[in-house]
Amino acid sequence: MDEKKDILSLDKFSVKEINDLLEKTDSFAEILKRDVKKVPALRGKTIINLFFEPSTRTKVSFEIAAKRLSADLINFSESSSSLKKGESEIDTLKTINAMKVDLIIIRHSDSGYINYFADALPVPVINAGDGKHEHPTQALLDLYTIYKSFPGLTGLKIGIVGDILNSRVARSDIKLFKKMGMDVTVIAPSMLIPENFSFFDVKIAAGIDEVISEVDVLYMLRMQFERQDKKYYPSISEYNKFLSLDLPRFNMMKTGSIIMHPGPVNTGLEISSEVMEMEESGKGKIKINTQVTNGVAVRMAVLYYALS
Amino acid sequence: MREKATVLNADDIERIIKRISHEIVERNKGSENLIFIGIQKKGVPLAKRIKESIESISDSELKLGKLDISFYRDDVNEKIKSDVSITEIPFEIKGKDIILVDDVLFTGRTIRAALDAIMDFGRPQSIQLVVLIDRGHRELPIRADYVGKNLPTSLNEFVEVKLSETDDEDKVSICWI
Numbered sequence: 001m002d003e004k005k006d007i008l009s010l011d012k013f014s015v016k017e018i019n020d021l022l023e024k025t026d027s028f029a030e031i032l033k034r035d036v037k038k039v040p041a042l043r044g045k046t047i048i049n050l051f052f053e054p055s056t057r058t059k060v061s062f063e064i065a066a067k068r069l070s071a072d073l074i075n076f077s078e079s080s081s082s083l084k085k086g087e088s089e090i091d092t093l094k095t096i097n098a099m100k101v102d103l104i105i106i107r108h109s110d111s112g113y114i115n116y117f118a119d120a121l122p123v124p125v126i127n128a129g130d131g132k133h134e135h136p137t138q139a140l141l142d143l144y145t146i147y148k149s150f151p152g153l154t155g156l157k158i159g160i161v162g163d164i165l166n167s168r169v170a171r172s173d174i175k176l177f178k179k180m181g182m183d184v185t186v187i188a189p190s191m192l193i194p195e196n197f198s199f200f201d202v203k204i205a206a207g208i209d210e211v212i213s214e215v216d217v218l219y220m221l222r223m224q225f226e227r228q229d230k231k232y233y234p235s236i237s238e239y240n241k242f243l244s245l246d247l248p249r250f251n252m253m254k255t256g257s258i259i260m261h262p263g264p265v266n267t268g269l270e271i272s273s274e275v276m277e278m279e280e281s282g283k284g285k286i287k288i289n290t291q292v293t294n295g296v297a298v299r300m301a302v303l304y305y306a307l308s
Numbered sequence: 309m310r311e312k313a314t315v316l317n318a319d320d321i322e323r324i325i326k327r328i329s330h331e332i333v334e335r336n337k338g339s340e341n342l343i344f345i346g347i348q349k350k351g352v353p354l355a356k357r358i359k360e361s362i363e364s365i366s367d368s369e370l371k372l373g374k375l376d377i378s379f380y381r382d383d384v385n386e387k388i389k390s391d392v393s394i395t396e397i398p399f400e401i402k403g404k405d406i407i408l409v410d411d412v413l414f415t416g417r418t419i420r421a422a423l424d425a426i427m428d429f430g431r432p433q434s435i436q437l438v439v440l441i442d443r444g445h446r447e448l449p450i451r452a453d454y455v456g457k458n459l460p461t462s463l464n465e466f467v468e469v470k471l472s473e474t475d476d477e478d479k480v481s482i483c484w485i
Binding site: 024026027028030031034035036038039040041069304 | 376
């Protein structure tokens with residue numbers, strides 16, 4: 001029997017495999033443009049969406065992706081389950097598995113815990129975000145969004161701005177972007193950068209003005225107040241001064257460059273309301289909604305891959 | 309895979325394209341309502357050749373779509389095929405006469421999947437099937453309307469179609485598996 005195809009991180013994927021996946025994602029994106037947005041590709045497959053931590057867009061995105069491919073998807077969240085009766089998480093997983101499912105999507109608030117679940121389960125597991133650790137499908141949809149604007153990825157300049165410390169998106173993105181040969185700069189004050197960060201081998205800038213006129217892609221991270229056990233940044237005005245994307249900075253960006261954010265945006269903090277209002281009129285520069293749309297196509301490709 | 313015999317050379321293929329193009333125009337009493345859809349991969353260049361041939365006969369401009377049937381296959385539980393190509397049908401097919409083109413007609417399962425896929429895009433007036441080679445061994449009640457060459461084969465043979473668009477030459481040969 002073939003080894004099951006877990007997707008816990010993208011570390012094991014080669015550059016060629018990532019390129020193949022990007023190319024194939026076009027075929028799934030095409031389905032979303034049809035009148036009848038459904039194909040029978042995964043008919044008869046059962047998928048569990050198991051979220052131990054709240055989420056709106058990732059959960060719905062996986063749900064829509066599964067349904068577009070005709071799989072049956074069942075949502076399961078911690079608050080309404082037997083976990084409240086004291087059942088352990090691993091026993092919950094084993095119970096679900098005994099119901100003969102084909103794939104399990106898991107989000108968990110503890111970093112790295114999903115690897116343990118994946119080892120314990122005989123079906124493929126997809127990581128939908130674990131703690132501050134990894135968020136592989138977000139990294140893929142980010143890369144796909146960049147690829148649609150800049151098909152040759154090598155050498156692209158990308159600036160990732162904000163809360164690196166608490167962000168699994170940043171971790172997964174940086175690793176993937178580096179793998180694809182992109183030139184990554186992280187823009188954050190030292191208190192928002194993890195201690196062992198030299199591991200990632202990227203350039204660091206303290207303020208957004210150092211890179212704003214050079215980058216092809218400006219990736220704004222969300223301040224993750226829910227993961228911050230203490231106050232990492234002195235004030236909003238201080239944040240605005242060094243890290244926010246406001247209108248003057250927006251106007252300094254290169255022609256053809258794009259702006260991304262994993263959402264939900266704290267408007268007025270990472271991105272000013274004037275810039276956010278330009279989503280429609282901003283000459284296609286702001287890709288935040290495109291990321292969400294691409295997220296469905298990428299997750300369709302990932303589900304199809306994991307079950308093939 | 310070992311080649312056993314050449315079945316069609318470049319000239320043969322060119323003559324077949326011309327002949328089928330005329331048959332299509334004859335049967336449809338013109339070409340106004342035609343739309344061409346090639347099945348990925350080899351059906352696409354064949355559909356393009358027939359379309360261009362009919363355009364030159366009837367001095368008209370016709371539409372060409374590409375169809376990948378991976379998502380409609382009926383062997384999902386045995387093995388999902390992960391070699392997916394793009395589908396492009398960026399026009400209305402309702403009420404049109406679709407000329408569906410593939411290289412080899414074998415079990416009929418690809419065509420069954422293609423028919424399902426096309427129906428998801430709309431309700432055409434008719435669908436007519438063109439194949440370069442009909443090698444027999446049907447498993448479903450499907451037949452082609454226009455056949456380049458009927459080629460009786462055994463199940464341990466393989467029909468290899470090479471087209472200059474994707475390979476270095478135009479050639480159909482029969483091989484041992």
